[in-house]
Amino acid sequence: MQNSRSTRPDTPCVAVCSTTFDEVCRGCGRTVDEVAQWVFMSDEEKECVWERITAEGYPRRNS
Known part of the structure; x- marks a missing residue:
């Protein structure tokens, strides 16, 4: 089974x-702080954000 992380x-x-x-x-769907800190986050931190935002229906291309 392919990991969703590798397809994002x-x-x-x-x-x-x-x-x-x-x-x-x-x-x-990210907070202002998450956007600002994204490049400094670990893979695990990014994964937590990805899981939360996809559960909330993000990212949205036509908001």
Whole structure:
């Protein structure tokens, strides 16, 4: 069985960035802090974020 981690892009960003009304991007579902810290996160930290945002229905290309 193939790991979902190996089929994902490097980042959840879908270039639909908007945190106008709260601290969560309506495009990728990450918090402002997660977006800022993404390149510094470990693979395990990124995996936790990926699991949460996909469970919440993100990333969304047409928000």
